[in-house]
Amino acid sequence: MKTHYDLIAIGAGSAGLGVAIAMKRLGFDVLIIDRSDRRIGGDCLNDGCVPSKALIHVSRMIHNARRSGPFGWTMQGATDLGAVMQYVRERQDIIRTHENAAYLRDTEGLDVALGTARFVGRQEIEVTSEDGPPVRTSAKNIVLCTGSKPQLLKADGVEAVEVHTNETIFSLDRLPNRLLIVGAGPIAMEMGQAFARFGSQVTVVGQEDRILSKELPEVSALLQQRLEVEGITFRLGQQVTAFPDPHTARIESQNGTTETLPFDAVLVAVGRTASVRDLNLPAAGIELNDKGQIKLNDFLQTTNPHVFAAGDAAAGAPAGTRYFSHAAELHVSTLVTNLLTPGQVLDKKLSYDHFSWVTFTDPEVATFGLQEDELTKRNIRYERVVYDFAEDDRAVIEAYEYAKMILFTEPKGLNPFGTRLLGGTVIAPNAGELAQELILAVQKKLTVGDFFNKIYPYPTASRVNKSIWLDYVLDNLPGVVKRAVKWVY
Numbered sequence: 001m002k003t004h005y006d007l008i009a010i011g012a013g014s015a016g017l018g019v020a021i022a023m024k025r026l027g028f029d030v031l032i033i034d035r036s037d038r039r040i041g042g043d044c045l046n047d048g049c050v051p052s053k054a055l056i057h058v059s060r061m062i063h064n065a066r067r068s069g070p071f072g073w074t075m076q077g078a079t080d081l082g083a084v085m086q087y088v089r090e091r092q093d094i095i096r097t098h099e100n101a102a103y104l105r106d107t108e109g110l111d112v113a114l115g116t117a118r119f120v121g122r123q124e125i126e127v128t129s130e131d132g133p134p135v136r137t138s139a140k141n142i143v144l145c146t147g148s149k150p151q152l153l154k155a156d157g158v159e160a161v162e163v164h165t166n167e168t169i170f171s172l173d174r175l176p177n178r179l180l181i182v183g184a185g186p187i188a189m190e191m192g193q194a195f196a197r198f199g200s201q202v203t204v205v206g207q208e209d210r211i212l213s214k215e216l217p218e219v220s221a222l223l224q225q226r227l228e229v230e231g232i233t234f235r236l237g238q239q240v241t242a243f244p245d246p247h248t249a250r251i252e253s254q255n256g257t258t259e260t261l262p263f264d265a266v267l268v269a270v271g272r273t274a275s276v277r278d279l280n281l282p283a284a285g286i287e288l289n290d291k292g293q294i295k296l297n298d299f300l301q302t303t304n305p306h307v308f309a310a311g312d313a314a315a316g317a318p319a320g321t322r323y324f325s326h327a328a329e330l331h332v333s334t335l336v337t338n339l340l341t342p343g344q345v346l347d348k349k350l351s352y353d354h355f356s357w358v359t360f361t362d363p364e365v366a367t368f369g370l371q372e373d374e375l376t377k378r379n380i381r382y383e384r385v386v387y388d389f390a391e392d393d394r395a396v397i398e399a400y401e402y403a404k405m406i407l408f409t410e411p412k413g414l415n416p417f418g419t420r421l422l423g424g425t426v427i428a429p430n431a432g433e434l435a436q437e438l439i440l441a442v443q444k445k446l447t448v449g450d451f452f453n454k455i456y457p458y459p460t461a462s463r464v465n466k467s468i469w470l471d472y473v474l475d476n477l478p479g480v481v482k483r484a485v486k487w488v489y
């Protein structure tokens with residue numbers, strides 16, 4: 001480790017790896033620090049996106065096999081969770097071949113320090129590890145990429161319960177018969193469906209009156225209905241208030257009624273908190289806001305102008321919180337652009353206007369661009385265009401007629417072909433893939449006419465991106481245009 005760098009990234013998850021590799025490839029001297037070699041890759045590789053999506057993949061195969069009875073296949077068996085987790089670990093290990101200290105040093109040319117970092121000055125860091133005495137170094141700029149931790153459940157008796165979070169659930173090797181999930185966000189939905197498909201009896205307790213409360217209410221309702229069909233039980237508008245014993249939860253509804261629920265394992269997924277533990281932020285003049293998050297300006301800069309934050313650690317940004325790997329990617333691109341731009345006048349503010357996310361349930365939920373609440377808040381006039389997949393041939397062929405697409409557009413003018421898309425949500429199998437074209441359309445300001453004039457191979461699932469505009473255009477062509485066309489004909 002050198003005594004001074006152009007840039008230090010603390011944390012080697014999506015954000016740290018992104019900013020360190022980008023700056024190194026641009027020719028800067030860069031140090032990246034993480035607690036251990038095994039933590040490189042951060043939450044996404046170790047306890048988040050990768051293991052959860054691998055688990056979902058296996059659960060989908062099992063689910064499809066179970067449903068093959070009507071077509072002559074007789075399948076029997078029980079899920080060997082140990083074997084499933086072995087598959088998950090194997091997939092993680094493949095990604096680890098390019099997310100480890102030796103690779104980052106040898107192939108990316110980064111300096112890598114393994115240990116816990118803390119500030120000892122405004123631009124000075126000390127790294128402590130078990131391998132030797134603490135080592136100090138400094139940098140022109142430092143980026144805090146320390147991620148987030150699961151929020152803990154507050155309930156009487158919780159200390160006596162073996163509570164799982166995303167940090168331990170992937171170490172289970174025996175399938176719990178009854179899995180209680182506290183929280184009704186994306187982790188609860190993705191993991192709940194996967195475990196239900198493996199064969200657990202899953203009960204979800206959520207404090208709000210609907211699941212995935214960041215989505216449109218009709219999307220939450222449709223997903224809940226699909227999950228109920230698969231056997232998941234929902235206790236919404238309820239909270240776990242106590243654990244009378246290590247295998248029983250007491251749940252309380254908003255009107256005060258209580259009941260007890262027996263369980264074999266419990267998963268808590270009630271949100272995240274930015275991770276600032278061990279950093280000794282006061283030594284660098286870095287302030288926290290009243291939620292305990294790092295106080296940031298629109299440019300992801302802390303109260304120390306030489307220190308920035310990216311990824312889950314940037315939850316205190318004025319633009320708001322987005323706990324996603326690709327939010328880290330957005331932060332990194334904003335930061336690197338700004339670090340390389342002379343003078344703050346030209347700096348890019350963090351903006352989520354073109355942001356999108358996907359919840360990888362079956363059906364998936366993909367949400368992008370400006371949402372109804374944001375459009376209303378900003379006084380932007382918009383229209384809602386809804387497409388039910390019932391008449392889409394591909395949806396009929398593969399039995400997902402229940403799917404739905406809800407788009408927000410500019411109000412239509414005289415020429416419906418000129419309307420632009422502002423945002424929306426798709427709930428359908430592979431919605432995350434279907435929506436990619438729509439996301440590009442929002443970003444590039446494409447019009448209804450651009451979709452209308454595209455010929456989609458039949459029967460690709462993404463033909464819905466054109467079908468949604470057929471009625472829209474035909475119903476909204478001004479009478480004068482229709483009369484003129486008829487006259488010419």
Ligand SMILES: Cc1cc2nc3c(=O)[nH]c(=O)nc-3n(C[C@H](O)[C@H](O)[C@H](O)COP(=O)(O)OP(=O)(O)OC[C@H]3O[C@@H](n4cnc5c(N)ncnc54)[C@H](O)[C@@H]3O)c2cc1C
Nearest residue numbers: 011013014015042043044048117146147311312323324325
């Ligand atoms: C179950 C689950 C599923 C998810 N699925 C998705 C998904 O499908 N798609 C998606 O986009 N997002 C998903 N996410 C969110 C995504 O995992 C996170 O947003 C992303 O990993 C955040 O990256 P990060 O770099 O900010 O932080 P992290 O990946 O958490 O990295 C932070 C790193 O900093 C290190 N660190 C912390 N403090 C110190 C210190 N003092 N010294 C040295 N090192 C330190 C930690 O060891 C860690 O490795 C999921 C999250 C969970 C929990």
Ligand SMILES: NC(=O)c1ccc[n+]([C@@H]2O[C@H](COP(=O)([O-])OP(=O)(O)OC[C@H]3O[C@@H](n4cnc5c(N)ncnc54)[C@H](O)[C@@H]3O)[C@@H](O)[C@H]2O)c1
Nearest residue numbers: 183184185186187188205206207269270271323358359360
């Ligand atoms: N596919 C993806 O991209 C993906 C998947 C999983 C997680 N993530 C990210 O990880 C973040 C964390 O996920 P999460 O599901 O833990 O959090 P979340 O904050 O998104 O959802 C938490 C849920 O728990 C509920 N809740 C909070 N306290 C509760 C209590 N005491 N009792 C009952 N319910 C309670 C909330 O009302 C909310 O519905 C997400 O916000 C998301 O950004 C992304």
